[in-house]
Amino acid sequence: MDGTIIGQGSFVVPATVVNQYIKIPSGVDWMKVLNYTNAAKVGGATGLGVSYYWQRGMAPGTGVVNYYGNATAVMSGDTLVSGGFTLYDPSGQTAGALPLIGNAVATTASTNAVRPVVSTASTAGIVVGSVVRMSNTAQTDVNGIDMVVGAVTTNVSFTLLTATNPLANVPGVVGGAGFYRIVNTSELFYPRRRVVVNITNAVTPTVSTSIAHGMTPGQEIRFSIPTLVIGNPGMIQLNGLSAIVLSVTDDYNFVINIDTSAFNTFVWPTVAQQPSSFPLMVPFGEDTATSLSTPASQVPTIGGIQINGTQSGILADATVNTGFLGMVLGTGGVGTVAGALAISGPAGTAAADVVYWVAGKSSYGGL
Amino acid sequence: MLAATAGFINSVGGVNGDNPTEITRSDVDAVVRTLLNNNAYTIMDNIEGEDKFGTAPVRDAYFALCSTQLTGNLDAVAGFIQKNQYPAPMNALRSEWGAIGNLRFLISSIGSFTANASSNGANVFNIFCVGMEAYACIEQDGYSASFIYRPPIYDGPLALNASVGYKFAEVPRITNDLWVINLRATLA
Numbered sequence: 001m002d003g004t005i006i007g008q009g010s011f012v013v014p015a016t017v018v019n020q021y022i023k024i025p026s027g028v029d030w031m032k033v034l035n036y037t038n039a040a041k042v043g044g045a046t047g048l049g050v051s052y053y054w055q056r057g058m059a060p061g062t063g064v065v066n067y068y069g070n071a072t073a074v075m076s077g078d079t080l081v082s083g084g085f086t087l088y089d090p091s092g093q094t095a096g097a098l099p100l101i102g103n104a105v106a107t108t109a110s111t112n113a114v115r116p117v118v119s120t121a122s123t124a125g126i127v128v129g130s131v132v133r134m135s136n137t138a139q140t141d142v143n144g145i146d147m148v149v150g151a152v153t154t155n156v157s158f159t160l161l162t163a164t165n166p167l168a169n170v171p172g173v174v175g176g177a178g179f180y181r182i183v184n185t186s187e188l189f190y191p192r193r194r195v196v197v198n199i200t201n202a203v204t205p206t207v208s209t210s211i212a213h214g215m216t217p218g219q220e221i222r223f224s225i226p227t228l229v230i231g232n233p234g235m236i237q238l239n240g241l242s243a244i245v246l247s248v249t250d251d252y253n254f255v256i257n258i259d260t261s262a263f264n265t266f267v268w269p270t271v272a273q274q275p276s277s278f279p280l281m282v283p284f285g286e287d288t289a290t291s292l293s294t295p296a297s298q299v300p301t302i303g304g305i306q307i308n309g310t311q312s313g314i315l316a317d318a319t320v321n322t323g324f325l326g327m328v329l330g331t332g333g334v335g336t337v338a339g340a341l342a343i344s345g346p347a348g349t350a351a352a353d354v355v356y357w358v359a360g361k362s363s364y365g366g367l
Numbered sequence: 368m369l370a371a372t373a374g375f376i377n378s379v380g381g382v383n384g385d386n387p388t389e390i391t392r393s394d395v396d397a398v399v400r401t402l403l404n405n406n407a408y409t410i411m412d413n414i415e416g417e418d419k420f421g422t423a424p425v426r427d428a429y430f431a432l433c434s435t436q437l438t439g440n441l442d443a444v445a446g447f448i449q450k451n452q453y454p455a456p457m458n459a460l461r462s463e464w465g466a467i468g469n470l471r472f473l474i475s476s477i478g479s480f481t482a483n484a485s486s487n488g489a490n491v492f493n494i495f496c497v498g499m500e501a502y503a504c505i506e507q508d509g510y511s512a513s514f515i516y517r518p519p520i521y522d523g524p525l526a527l528n529a530s531v532g533y534k535f536a537e538v539p540r541i542t543n544d545l546w547v548i549n550l551r552a553t554l555a
Contacts, residue, residue, distance in 0.1 A: 135488030
């Protein structure tokens with residue numbers, strides 16, 4: 001019948017099992033996933049998920065699963081409590097989809113360090129590389145700023161920022177109780193403005209951002225360094241200047257062409273300097289000669305994966321909408337019946353698993 | 368696109384104890400000063416003063432695009448001129464709320480905000496202050512957007528199902544990053 005849309009695809013599980021984001025431009029009413037690798041195995045210590053099914057009307061994160069139990073070739077059925085299927089819509093307009101930002105979770109303390117360690121009784125949903133947004137802590141210069149998580153101790157603490165992009169200086173006080181929220185989506189459009197947490201004093205300095213920047217060599221950026229009315233003003237000589245990205249060190253660092261050797265030392269605004277604006281880098285164009293000199297690097301990536309919708313090559317700096325409709329395949333969890341026995345999710349069980357999926361948009365019917 | 372790319376300035380002149388604070392006159396002045404220093408052209412001409420009770424002349428102005436949630440806070444800013452106080456209110460735009468200094472505020476119920484992004488976890492409202500030709504929309508295939516409706520007769524012999532869909536062939540682009548500033552503010 002006209003109006004029915006069916007799509008299909010496959011993926012290979014990377015070295016670490018992580019959530020898989022499947023693009024389904026038409027939207028999706030139902031989805032089946034088959035772990036081709038697991039289908040040829042018998043059970044292990046963990047329930048090996050083989051086939052999964054989700055249909056609109058089922059709760060986010062859930063799904064029906066068929067799996068091999070402990071060392072048995074007998075197939076069992078169950079429903080996933082979490083780690084199953086979740087709709088993805090970064091515009092925030094789909095009911096039941098992955099929320100743009102998670103619920104507030106209480107924290108008990110944050111250390112006064114360039115990589116604050118945040119204590120909390122629940123780290124659910126946080127992995128290294130997640131982005132979190134703090135609020136209501138005494139560290140008012142950290143609150144409200146999206147920061148990548150560099151380390152996690154399950155249900156004890158997590159560390160803001162990574163070893164390569166710490167704050168230029170400590171926030172100024174120990175953070176007391178507060179909240180964190182997991183930020184699930186970035187701004188829709190690329191290239192994106194980013195908060196700068198440090199800039200070195202060097203002939204070709206390194207710029208560090210609080211979350212992944214996605215820049216490519218040759219892109220031009222302009223700095224906005226706030227005028228701090230109290231205390232050390234920081235690297236104000238850089239305010240308003242434009243720079244060319246010479247090279248990308250990693251997801252959180254890149255090298256620019258402005259000699260900052262004689263500039264003031266960069267300062268991350270401290271608690272004593274709040275309220276304030278924050279140091280920014282704003283992308284605005286591209287230096288073609290630099291881009292042409294590094295053709296192999298002209299792919300905007302985060303975590304080694306090209307940002308959706310972005311251009312490669314000389315147009316890597318093009319303004320594009322990175323959003324897409326789709327499904328988040330989870331990594332699994334406990335089943336309703338299986339209880340403590342964890343069942344692997346539709347995102348796969350182990351590296352190199354081959355997973356097939358088929359998804360559809362129905363033409364009639366309801367929930 | 369503006370929310371993703373434009374540089375921002377936090378409102379810091381308020382007293383609500385948050386960061387950013389509520390919008391104040393000093394924050395508006397900081398934005399206007401920055402746009403002037405960056406040689407941004409104003410979009411709207413001035414509205415000349417007239418001999419009418421309760422009115423005030425309006426300066427030539429940049430546009431400030433923001434959420435309807437901010438209306439009460441705008442009313443409280445020093446120097447705010449309601450559009451019904453313009454000497455010639457017919458010169459105001461339908462979506463216009465009023466003017467502060469060299470900014471004329473256009474409001475929308477779907478104005479941009481960033482959820483839970485303030486120091487105290489409140490929503491942060493993005494006020495895009497733009498000069499002339501600061502950004503543009505480029506139509507890539509001779510049209511900007513199409514809303515396509517197919518009546519049931521195209522569905523099948525029984526004409527049971529209609530369909531609607533849309534497609535875009537345009538891209539927004541900041542033409543000069545110096546001429547657009549996102550003034551961020553929380554509610555008082």
